[in-house]
Each structure stands twice: as structure tokens, then as C-alpha cells.
Amino acid sequence: MAVYTHVDPDDLAALVSRYDIGTVLSCKGIAEGVENSNFLLETTGGRFILTLYEKRVQVGDLPFFVDLLDHLAGRDCPIPAMVHDRDGVAIQEIAGRAACVIQFLSGISPSHPTPGQCEAVGAALGAMHRAAAGFPGGRENSMGHRHWRAVADATGDLDAVISGLQDIVETELAFLDANWPEGLPAHVIHADLFPDNVLMLGETVTGLIDFYFAASDFRAYDLAVTHASWTFSDDGSRCDADRAHALMRGYAREIALTEAEIAALPLLARGASLRFLLTRAHDWVHTPADALVTRKDPAPFLNRLRRYQAGDAASLFTAP
Amino acid sequence: MAVYTHVDPDDLAALVSRYDIGTVLSCKGIAEGVENSNFLLETTGGRFILTLYEKRVQVGDLPFFVDLLDHLAGRDCPIPAMVHDRDGVAIQEIAGRAACVIQFLSGISPSHPTPGQCEAVGAALGAMHRAAAGFPGGRENSMGHRHWRAVADATGDLDAVISGLQDIVETELAFLDANWPEGLPAHVIHADLFPDNVLMLGETVTGLIDFYFAASDFRAYDLAVTHASWTFSDDGSRCDADRAHALMRGYAREIALTEAEIAALPLLARGASLRFLLTRAHDWVHTPADALVTRKDPAPFLNRLRRYQAGDAASLFTAP
Numbered sequence: 001m002a003v004y005t006h007v008d009p010d011d012l013a014a015l016v017s018r019y020d021i022g023t024v025l026s027c028k029g030i031a032e033g034v035e036n037s038n039f040l041l042e043t044t045g046g047r048f049i050l051t052l053y054e055k056r057v058q059v060g061d062l063p064f065f066v067d068l069l070d071h072l073a074g075r076d077c078p079i080p081a082m083v084h085d086r087d088g089v090a091i092q093e094i095a096g097r098a099a100c101v102i103q104f105l106s107g108i109s110p111s112h113p114t115p116g117q118c119e120a121v122g123a124a125l126g127a128m129h130r131a132a133a134g135f136p137g138g139r140e141n142s143m144g145h146r147h148w149r150a151v152a153d154a155t156g157d158l159d160a161v162i163s164g165l166q167d168i169v170e171t172e173l174a175f176l177d178a179n180w181p182e183g184l185p186a187h188v189i190h191a192d193l194f195p196d197n198v199l200m201l202g203e204t205v206t207g208l209i210d211f212y213f214a215a216s217d218f219r220a221y222d223l224a225v226t227h228a229s230w231t232f233s234d235d236g237s238r239c240d241a242d243r244a245h246a247l248m249r250g251y252a253r254e255i256a257l258t259e260a261e262i263a264a265l266p267l268l269a270r271g272a273s274l275r276f277l278l279t280r281a282h283d284w285v286h287t288p289a290d291a292l293v294t295r296k297d298p299a300p301f302l303n304r305l306r307r308y309q310a311g312d313a314a315s316l317f318t319a320p
Numbered sequence: 321m322a323v324y325t326h327v328d329p330d331d332l333a334a335l336v337s338r339y340d341i342g343t344v345l346s347c348k349g350i351a352e353g354v355e356n357s358n359f360l361l362e363t364t365g366g367r368f369i370l371t372l373y374e375k376r377v378q379v380g381d382l383p384f385f386v387d388l389l390d391h392l393a394g395r396d397c398p399i400p401a402m403v404h405d406r407d408g409v410a411i412q413e414i415a416g417r418a419a420c421v422i423q424f425l426s427g428i429s430p431s432h433p434t435p436g437q438c439e440a441v442g443a444a445l446g447a448m449h450r451a452a453a454g455f456p457g458g459r460e461n462s463m464g465h466r467h468w469r470a471v472a473d474a475t476g477d478l479d480a481v482i483s484g485l486q487d488i489v490e491t492e493l494a495f496l497d498a499n500w501p502e503g504l505p506a507h508v509i510h511a512d513l514f515p516d517n518v519l520m521l522g523e524t525v526t527g528l529i530d531f532y533f534a535a536s537d538f539r540a541y542d543l544a545v546t547h548a549s550w551t552f553s554d555d556g557s558r559c560d561a562d563r564a565h566a567l568m569r570g571y572a573r574e575i576a577l578t579e580a581e582i583a584a585l586p587l588l589a590r591g592a593s594l595r596f597l598l599t600r601a602h603d604w605v606h607t608p609a610d611a612l613v614t615r616k617d618p619a620p621f622l623n624r625l626r627r628y629q630a631g632d633a634a635s636l637f638t639a640p
Contacts, residue, residue: 006431008431008432009428009429009430009431010431010432012428024428024521025426025427025521026426026427026428026519027428028350028351028352028360029350029351029352030348030349030350030351030360031324031348031349031350031351032348032349040348040350040360042426106345106346106362107345107346108329108332108344108346108347109329110329111326111328111329111330112328112330199346201344201345
């Protein structure tokens with residue numbers, strides 16, 4: 001749930017006047033994105049998302065995100081382009097914050113994806129990877145596997161979150177450190193393609209959004225994150241093979257994974273599960289219980305980790 | 321800031337299918353309204369607000385609000401009508417809550433109204449009163465002057481909010497009880513027409529919204545609430561005579577106030593100031609300081625009360 005910065009109507013009119021998008025008709029704060037303020041902006045020229053960057057996004061990273069979205073949107077991916085003003089500038093300032101006007105895309109995020117929706121998102125992810133492979137920019141993945149131990153340390157007493165979690169995390173971190181693959185195909189990936197970050201109409205993907213965790217990493221890790229977030233029951237205890245296979249089938253339409261990638265997928269999915277287990281545990285400990293922001297339960301990602309640790313996990317990554 | 325109930329896309333599609341408004345294209349939670357969940361819903365048939373009623377609105381009151389908005393919207397007031405489904409039903413259920421689909425109106429709420437905007441909102445309020453006078457429904461004003469003592473009592477120690485407030489409130493309640501007028505023209509009023517609840521494009525009123533405090537009371541009290549909320553500096557210490565006179569001039573274009581109403585306006589404005597002073601003090605005490613909801617400072621309404629208590633307050637209610 002976003003925290004909203006108030007935007008003065010006069011400041012908004014001044015900002016919009018820099019663009020060729022007409023005049024303001026409406027502007028409503030929306031509950032979208034993590035720790036940015038987002039507004040659905042309507043002008044006589046169309047509809048847009050106005051994003052004000054709050055603490056989580058580093059202003060220094062914004063040119064990277066602008067270039068990335070420009071690159072992807074220009075390659076027929078359903079990705080919202082940043083709108084540039086008459087002088088070609090995409091990163092503006094309003095209400096003391098960096099801000100961008102972004103293309104509006106229709107669609108709704110699925111709550112309980114069907115196999116058909118999983119196949120579609122697999123294909124959209126693959127198409128996005130084909131486009132991203134040619135993107136010249138790069139960015140350290142600050143939520144990547146080399147940083148998980150630091151997240152665990154910053155959380156404090158993991159056993160206070162879930163009994164026995166400290167030992168489980170230590171063992172898993174040691175295993176992943178010893179076995180993390182090297183040399184797999186890598187480029188800028190989304191790294192957070194949960195259903196929340198996908199807009200769909202029926203079984204058509206109309207938008208991949210919220211690229212603010214995008215960073216350089218293995219493309220197969222991006223697929224593992226998507227697998228972990230699209231194919232499980234809400235409590236994370238059960239992976240739905242139909243959805244999992246559909247996701248892999250869709251991805252395979254666009255990308256032929258190497259043997260090394262296929263072999264690594266169960267391990268990468270263990271890593272993806274650990275990543276969200278740790279960041280959720282961290283936020284669980286550091287978010288006051290009575291704050292209106294919803295704390296996300298870490299336990300479903302411990303359940304996913306266990307599922308991916310099982311001997312038959314490779315069967316979840318086939319595309320029959 | 322609203323609390324959001326999650327709406328499942330399948331449930332939303334089922335709800336929308338009851339109406340003649342096409343199929344869903346987009347649905348985004350918006351930060352509007354007090355303690356309801358509001359969504360900006362786009363369908364192939366247009367744009368709408370979907371409101372889910374949370375704890376503050378009594379479900380039993382909903383038919384009153386539906387009838388009121390139908391009545392007003394049908395009389396050329398810029399007021400969003402409730403949309404009725406194919407069976408004529410306006411009050412639906414989704415996600416376990418009563419819900420309505422409401423017409424979308426363009427416009428933005430002014431942050432710092434100009435005299436021209438104050439004149440326009442005065443005229444819009446007057447026109448709404450002309451329409452409301454013929455509305456047959458009625459509703460007890462649970463935030464009206466007979467209930468202010470109960471709000472004060474429920475707040476607890478007023479001096480903990482503002483030093484000396486307990487005595488100020490006691491004295492003012494006694495004064496208002498002794499002097500509150502009787503027999504002024506009354507009908508259903510908005511009762512909360514702050515700038516937040518008005519949509520404008522430039523100096524044109526495009527929407528009067530959020531009627532969930534609407535109740536039967538003096539029309540001049542509604543004007544007093546609007547006066548108190550549109551014509552003061554942010555800290556409530558200064559009433560801008562230009563804006564105040566413009567508001568009165570706009571209202572006078574639609575409604576000729578009686579002598580008794582004109583004489584009562586300073587006292588009614590004292591009442592309006594006390595009402596918001598008390599409800600803000602109440603919420604200040606009863607909202608945790610670290611909750612993400614913004615607590616509104618009661619002090620600016622104490623300042624307004626003092627301004628309206630001054631001997632020359634009647635001069636703020638002329639329409640030169």
C-alpha cells in the first residue's frame with residue numbers, strides 16, 4: 001500500500017504543461033507500487049500514471065529505469081513507456097520529489113492465476129527477456145543471492161518470526177553459496193514478476209509493470225521467481241503442476257533454455273523462495289503491527305522453499 | 321486515506337456483468353473517501369467509481385444515499401449518480417461488503433481555492449440546495465449540534481489535545497445550546513463540503529462528492545461549513561474576506577437567504593468550527609500516532625472558532 005504525497009493542483013498543471021499531453025482532467029492517488037506515490041492522471045491527451053519516487057527508489061537509479069522501459073516498450077513488449085516532455089526529459093520534479101509520467105495500460109492483476117494465464121505470463125516473460133538481452137545497461141542486483149545473508153543479519157532473531165527459522169536459513173544459505181551456478185545467460189531481469197506486477201485481460205497479458213527491482217542477473221532466476229509466485233496455493237504448501245507446466249510451456253515458446261539452466265532451476269527457485277522469505281521476515285520484524293500497511297506473511301515462502309528442496313522438484317520445471 | 325479491501329477479479333467481472341456497462345478493462349484502488357474502499361473502475365462502457373462500504377457507513381443508510389444522489393443528479397447538479405443494474409438495483413455486494421457503482425466525474429479538488437473558485441462553489445452549493453429542498457427523504461444529523469457534547473465526552477481529556485480546550489469547549493457548548501436558532505429553512509444538506517469533496521476544472525465545479533455525512537439540517541449551516549472550510553488560511557488564523565464574500569455572492573445567485581438566516585450565520589459558523597474541532601480532537605486521541613492514516617490537526621478549527629466569535633464576524637457573511 002503506497003503512502004501518498006499531496007500534489008498541489010497548480011504544481012500538477014505546471015508539470016503537465018511541459019508535455020504534449022493537453023491539460024489535466026483528473027488525478028487520483030492509487031494503491032499501486034511499493035513505497036512510491038502513484039496517481040492515475042487523466043488529461044485531454046489521454047491517461048497516464050504519475051509516479052513520485054519516495055524513499056525506496058534511489059534517484060540515481062532513475063535514468064537506468066527510464067532507459068530500460070524505453071528499450072523494452074520500443075520492442076513490442078506490453079511495458080509502459082516513460083513519457084518524455086517537449087525537451088525530451090522524462091525525470092521531472094514535483095512536490096520535492098523526482099517524478100515520471102508513464103503510459104497507462106489497461107488490465108487487472110489476477111488473484112488466482114489459471115493455467116492459461118500462467119502460460120501467457122511465461123510467454124510474456126520470455127519475450128521480455130529476448131528484448132532485455134539487447135539492453136546495454138546494467139545494475140547490481142541488491143536483492144540478489146550475494147545479499148541474502150545481510151538481509152538475514154539485519155532481520156535479527158529469525159526464530160521470533162518462525163520457530164526454527166534461524167537454522168533453516170543458515171543451512172540453506174550455506175547450500176546456496178556452495179552450489180550457486182556460474183556463467184548462466186544473464187541480462188537485466190524484472191526480478192519481482194509476481195501477479196501483482198502483471199496486468200491481464202482474460203488470458204492476455206496487457207502489462208508488465210513495476211520494474212523497480214530490475215537488475216542484472218540470470219534470466220533463469222527471473223523465471224524461478226515467476227514460477228514461485230504464480231504456481232502455488234496461497235499458503236505456499238502446494239505447487240500446481242498444471243500451472244507450473246503451463247508457465248514453462250509459455251516461456252519455452254520464446255526462449256530455449258540451456259541444459260545448464262534447466263538443471264539449475266530447482267536451486268534457483270530455492271533461492272527465489274529464500275529471497276522473499278527473508279525480505280518478508282525483515283519487513284515483518286521492522287513494520288509496527290498496528291501500521292495500516294499490510295505485512296506480508298513470510299511462512300508461504302518457507303513452504304515453497306521446502307517444496308523446491310524435495311527430490312522431485314525438477315518435475316515442476318518441465319514443459320509437457 | 322482509505323483502507324482497501326481486496327476485490328477478486330472474478331468477483332468483479334461477475335458484479336459488472338449485472339450492469340449494462342460492458343466488461344472490465346481496469347480497476348485501481350484510489351485514495352479517496354473516508355473509510356470506504358474506492359476503486360476507479362474502467363469498463364468498455366466508460367469509467368466509474370466502485371465504492372465498498374466499510375465500517376463508517378451504515379448499510380441501512382445506503383438506500384437514503386442512493387435516493388438522494390438519484391434525486392440531485394437528475395436535477396442538473398454536478399453530482400455523481402449511482403448506476404443501477406439491469407434489474408434496477410444500485411446496492412450490490414462484493415467481497416462481503418455492500419457496494420455501489422457510481423458515475424465518474426472529472427475534476428481535481430483545489431488545495432488553495434481562489435475567490436473565483438469560492439464563488440463557483442457557493443453557486444454550486446446554492447443550486448444543490450434548491451434541488452435538495454424537493455427531496456422527500458430525511459436523516460438525523462448524527463454529527464449535528466445536538467451530538468457535539470457526546471463527541472466531546474467520548475474524546476476524554478480535551479486539555480491533552482490543546483491546553484485549555486476543555487473550558488473553551490464547555491463555554492462554547494453552553495453558548496450554542498442557549499442560542500441555537502429554531503425554524504430556519506431546512507432540508508437534506510451535504511454537511512461536509514470541504515474542498516476535498518469538490519471537483520473543479522479551473523473555476524468550474526465539475527463534481528460535488530462524498531455525501532456520506534448528508535443529513536437533515538439548516539441549509540444555512542451547510543453554508544457555514546462551506547464558509548469555514550473554503551475561506552481560511554491553512555492554519556485557520558485568517559479568514560480571507562475576498563474568498564468569503566465571493567462564496568456568499570455565488571450562493572446568493574441561487575438562494576435568497578432570509579433575515580433570520582443571515583443573522584444566524586456567525587453563530588452557525590461557530591458551530592461548524594466546533595463540530596470539526598471536536599471530531600478532529602476525537603480522532604486525534606483515538607488514532608495511534610504511528611498509524612499511516614493522517615491525523616488531522618484540530619487546532620485550525622479552534623482558530624476559526626475564535627475568528628467567528630469576534631465582534632465583526634458578520635462582515636464575513638456579506639456579499640458585496
